[in-house]
Amino acid sequence: KRDLETKYIGREIHYFSEVDSTNNMAKKLAEKGAEEGTMVIAETQSRGRGRRGKKWISPEGGIWMSTILRPHIPPADAPKLTLMTGVAVAKTLKKEFGLDVGIKWPNDILIGNKKVCGILTEANAKFNTVDYVVVGIGIDANVDTKIFPSEVVHLATSLKKELEEEIDRVKLVQSLSKIFEETYEEFKSGNFPDILNDWRNLSTTIGSYVEVRKRLGKIVRGEAIGITNTGALILELDDNTLRKVISGECIHIEK
Ligand code: BTN
Numbered sequence: 001k002r003d004l005e006t007k008y009i010g011r012e013i014h015y016f017s018e019v020d021s022t023n024n025m026a027k028k029l030a031e032k033g034a035e036e037g038t039m040v041i042a043e044t045q046s047r048g049r050g051r052r053g054k055k056w057i058s059p060e061g062g063i064w065m066s067t068i069l070r071p072h073i074p075p076a077d078a079p080k081l082t083l084m085t086g087v088a089v090a091k092t093l094k095k096e097f098g099l100d101v102g103i104k105w106p107n108d109i110l111i112g113n114k115k116v117c118g119i120l121t122e123a124n125a126k127f128n129t130v131d132y133v134v135v136g137i138g139i140d141a142n143v144d145t146k147i148f149p150s151e152v153v154h155l156a157t158s159l160k161k162e163l164e165e166e167i168d169r170v171k172l173v174q175s176l177s178k179i180f181e182e183t184y185e186e187f188k189s190g191n192f193p194d195i196l197n198d199w200r201n202l203s204t205t206i207g208s209y210v211e212v213r214k215r216l217g218k219i220v221r222g223e224a225i226g227i228t229n230t231g232a233l234i235l236e237l238d239d240n241t242l243r244k245v246i247s248g249e250c251i252h253i254e255k
Helices: 024-029 079-097 161-162 167-190 190-204
Strands: 013-019 039-045 065-071 101-104 108-111 113-126 129-139 208-214 219-229 235-236 241-245 249-252
Touching: 013 024, 024 039, 024 065, 024 113, 024 129, 024 249, 079 101, 079 108, 079 113, 079 129, 079 161, 079 167, 079 190, 101 113, 101 190, 129 219, 208 235, 219 241
Parallel strands: 013 039
Antiparallel strands: 039 065, 065 129, 101 108, 108 113, 113 129, 208 219, 208 249, 219 235, 235 241
16 A cells, blocks of 8 residues: 555554644554554644644645654653654655755754744653653645744745645655654664764754744844754853753844
8 A cells, every 4th residue: 555665653554634633643542552653644733733832734735744652761862852853854855855954953844944844742751751752743745835823933835835846745754754764763772973963964053143032032142053962952142151042942043
């Protein structure tokens, strides 16, 4: 039925024409004991979720998918999987379409300065180890116009818009599953430093002057000079002090 070349990622796919959120559905399946690699894919989501409680508009033509992973790691290491996923998606878009994609911290996939994909990973822990992680990936594939209602900081694009033709979504999911599995295997064998290196090379944030908007309207500005191995951004502020930023909405600005 499918030309999947993976060992376990996407071996079981739950396909829906519409769900509230593929992440919600994947969580339900994980609670019921679904195996690692189980995937949920939907044509549309009525309540797609973005990071930081935002709504994620999910029209037909996009790729809205969530994958269940069951890594044996402490909860504090779960953000590593977000970085890992960003690397896998960026590599896939480069390989399949030769697109010049970049990763904007922490996990937006951009073409030029426009967002084409967002990632939402949600971990659930039991007795201080991760029980499961749901990795949600939203790719604006054959989507015409995308608006981010509450997201003022992003310009959006889609693969269709960039490539000026519709893409084969099934083929893209197959290719992504393969690269995702390879990257996850690398992660499990303890090679996270290599993945982080790939992340740094794909990132357009490192080396840029950025503004990070944190909760409660707090803003930090500085040059992004690195990332810690749990995914925090390291900024050099104008007074030359270093500041670690764990989360926030990041935009690249002129100094
Ligand atoms: C972001 O950039 O804010 C993250 C967006 C993540 C969207 C995907 S689409 C599939 C999965 N299901 C959801 O409800 N969200 C993620």
